[in-house]
Amino acid sequence: MSIAEHFAGQRPLFSAIGKAGACSVLALALLLPGFPGPQAKVEVPDEYQPVSPTIDQARANILIARQLQFTHFRDLGISDDLSDDVFHSYLDYLDGQRIYLTQEDIDAMADIRDMLGPALRTGQLQPGFYVYNLVQQRIIDRLEFALGLLDQGIDNLDFSTDEEILLDRTDASWEADQAALDTLWRKRIKNAVLSQRLNGTEDSSIEENLRRRYEGQLKRAYQARSEDAFQAYMNAFTSMWDPHTSYFSPRTSENFNINMSLSLEGIGAVLQSDNEYTKVVRLVPGGPASKQGQLQPADRIVSVAQDDEKPVNVIGWRLDEVVDLIRGPQDSVVTLEVIPANATDETVTRTIAIQRDEVKLEEQSASKSVIELERGGEPRQIGVITIPTFYADFQAMQAGDPNYKSTTRDVRKLIEELESDGIEGIVIDLRNNGGGALHEANDLVGLFIDQGPTVQIRNAKNEVQVLEDEDPTVAYDGPLVVLVNRMSASASEIFAGAIQDYGRGLVVGSQTFGKGTVQAVRPLNHGQLKITQSKFYRVSGGSTQHKGVIPDIEIPSRIDKTRIGEDALDHALPWDQIESVPHTRYFDFSAVIPELRERHSERFDTNPEFKLLQKEIEFLKKQRQMDYVSLNPEKRREHYDQIENTRLAITNARRELRGDEPFESLDELEDWQEQEAANPDSTDAESDFVIREGGQIMADLVELDRHMASIEQSSRLAAQAGPQ
Known part of the structure; x- marks a missing residue:
């Protein structure tokens, strides 16, 4: 029996259960864990317990569908055509980097892809939960594979070949089968090992770091909850209307402000889920993170550590649980390991220590x-x-x-x-x-x-x-x-x-x-x-x-x-x-804007600060445009040195403009950056430069205004004098 045939014989969960709940045992028996899968059946180990939808979730699904259709600003019906979009949005949320599922898995879910729209109208959550359980099983498979490679020892990884790895797989094709996925994961582990070796980390520490990461993710996969699947599925559904429409689970609803900011005894940052990561959306003005200066929008959090304790890897964690780790007593210190927004790949991280505090008005x-x-x-x-x-x-x-x-x-x-x-x-x-x-x-x-x-x-x-x-x-x-x-x-x-x-x-x-x-x-x-x-x-x-x-x-x-x-x-x-x-x-202003722009351009053409800013923007742009990195140590070291030397050169050029001594090494630069970040009164070079240019444009405006006023006054006087 195919997936479509199985679901076609069921009434909506909400209807099957009824008000009195008399059919609840039968209805729950029809839920996901026991229903036959597609032709490529998913083997679920004893350790993993597939999650199932609840009666309350089915009712909430129906209410959400009604609200979206009748009260959202966008007029969008829940048609059959919506099924494909919801399906891909859901997969983007569960496996956005295309590293867990294969094309075989996608093909096996063809029936589900076509039925999501009608099912979401009537509270049938089983198709969405099937997808969630399949992905969880594939995550477990991949993490166990990764741990198996670590068991063999990272010194057995072959770096002599000239392999490359795609950095951002958001738009990549699904790997064809498990063998192709094994190859991809070998590359991923090689990339992680190589990046840490280039940072000077010993192999024993690299292996410990990776093992802790994968074991933490594996633990989270085994602890999957029905609410995790429902929230992910509903947000894939609501995102079809717009990115700011979303579902909050009961736990999230109890503390709604954690989705807006961690301003109370936290770090003062707006966070959101981004595939398996927690991403910084923006910083709360006046908050600890904003004043500390190192955390930036689009940074992704890898681990969280309390004071001097060992860091806890939070990849794959729920947003509310990451928030719980970051929040804490006022004046205590939380240390975040993040992937910077401008990092060349996901293995490049930096550590940021932030003292928790309240955001005062x-x-x-x-x-x-x-x-x-x-x-x-x-x-x-x-x-x-x-x-x-x-x-x-x-x-x-x-x-x-x-x-x-x-x-x-x-x-x-x-x-x-x-x-x-x-x-x-x-x-x-x-x-x-x-x-x-x-x-x-x-x-x-x-x-x-x-x-x-x-x-x-x-x-x-x-x-x-x-x-x-x-x-x-x-x-x-x-x-x-x-x-x-x-x-x-x-x-x-x-x-x-x-x-x-x-x-x-x-x-x-x-x-x-x-x-x-x-x-x-x-x-x-x-x-x-x-x-x-x-x-x-x-x-x-x-x-x-x-x-x-x-x-x-x-x-x-x-x-x-x-x-x-x-x-x-x-x-x-x-x-x-x-x-x-x-x-x-x-x-x-149309009469003066051309002149203002010309003066502005003339200043920028000769302003060394602006030239450095342009050079830095171009440097960052090239980094973001990198699709692949080499897994060959020599080539990777050459690329790494080029990036770091450019960064050092730009910083030193800016320091020389300001009369400061240049840094002799990257270590010296990074030490200085940490000291600056700890000083809330330090001034960002770009910020100071832009403010001054704003003042220059204002001065231009005042001069042009006076000039135009003088012309107008001369014209009035000439008109009053009449012909001579």
Whole structure:
């Protein structure tokens, strides 16, 4: 009997069980563990207990399906055509690197691939659980194979051949059969051994590290739970609508904020599952990780260690369990082993020690500084206001505290202080600001305009709500520049877009993230569903979704836009536009932007800092474009030395520009980087450079504004004088 024939004879689980549960024994007997598999039957060892769906999960599946069809912003039905997409999305989640399953396995699941859509409509979870159990069995097979190779000793691995290994297998074909997969895994282990040898690790330690990694993953595979399969399956299903719609299990729902940030007695990082890894999405401003400086977005966590204890390998762990390891008592130290976002392959890791702490509101607060420039022999002062996030102390506000903290209140005070210092323009720095309180973005726009709309919000029924600044007062009406980068998202994009649409200031930097959707969390009988229900639109009508905000003047960044940003996510909602709403246009920058860009380019063409930044970006780009690495020690060492020498050369060139002594070795560079990371007051070279360039553009703007004002005044005087 084929898979399709087996499932065709069953009623939906929800219907088979009934309200009274009288048929529960029969229904549970029909679940996965005992049903016949495809022609290529999966052999399940005694140690592994296949997981089965529950009645509550079946009911939750039906509720999720209804919510997606009738309340999600995207109008997408659960058709038969959806089956194939869900199937591949599910496999991407379970085996995204194509290292456990074979093409034989995929072919054997052809019937399942065609039935997922109808089954998900009616709460039949058995097909999805079958796939999950098959993958778990294949994971166990592979890890036992890897441990068997280690038992033979890594000194028996043959490195004399000129083999290569593909670094990123996301788009690779499935290996044909088990023999081909054995070859792949031999290469994977050789790659891991070679990378650690090049780092100077002894063979005994390499073998211990790898054994600990594989044994830890094997233990997790044997401990698979029904909830793991259900959450993975539901998230493959919900991701068809958009990447921000997801299912939270009951345990995750109890502590929803761990999916948003580890800000309370943690490290202050937003984490998410990424295949078998836990990936850093962004850092919480003012949090321990942000202040420590080494952890970066797109880093993947390999292991977690408490104080001086041995690290625990967390590859293959559930997100909530990784979070539990990372959280801990305030002032204690957690050490993360991570694969850096720009690593050449998954065996290149670095260790980062972070002292746990609470994220305090005052550490997320807006702050000010003054840039002093010289133009034509005259000093110029430009004010800078850095806003890490859009915040508000809601408890103090509700308690009636007249001095409660918020972004808008704090920025208003900083503007007053800067104006009293005699600044000629203000730069608002929103780089790395991931958003926050929407009403604060609305109010902040109001500090720079008289009155008017700030953002439009459209729901699935095409109903549009317009948020407005109703306060006619203006805190600052002088020249304005807004700095953004790829990590500027959500509320930051609303503010930057409004300033650009009103012609109130210039936007400078790199294209923003493109997060222009609104989610709501809805309870289910079993867990919760976070579902996208609305989209943001600028007052000019264009959405901030997918496209983000395009700067008037672009400054390149180290951040890889192909890996970070809304347009890098599968099934992201597209950019579109609606009608604009009436709003004042304070200034038309189109007349001066060409001149501003030309001056900016001239500075960059002769600026050694920018040349180094370009060289570093190109270096990182080449690293990311590497598809294969050699498993030959000599070739690998040559490649490794080239990368590390380039990195050292760029760092030393930057130090020489600043009058610092160059480093003699990579070890000396890495020691310095650790010391810098431990100093929260240290200044990042790119950040300092971009802020100063923002000040230069502001100074250009002030000069051009004065020049144009002078021309206008001359024209008026000439008109008043009349013909001579």
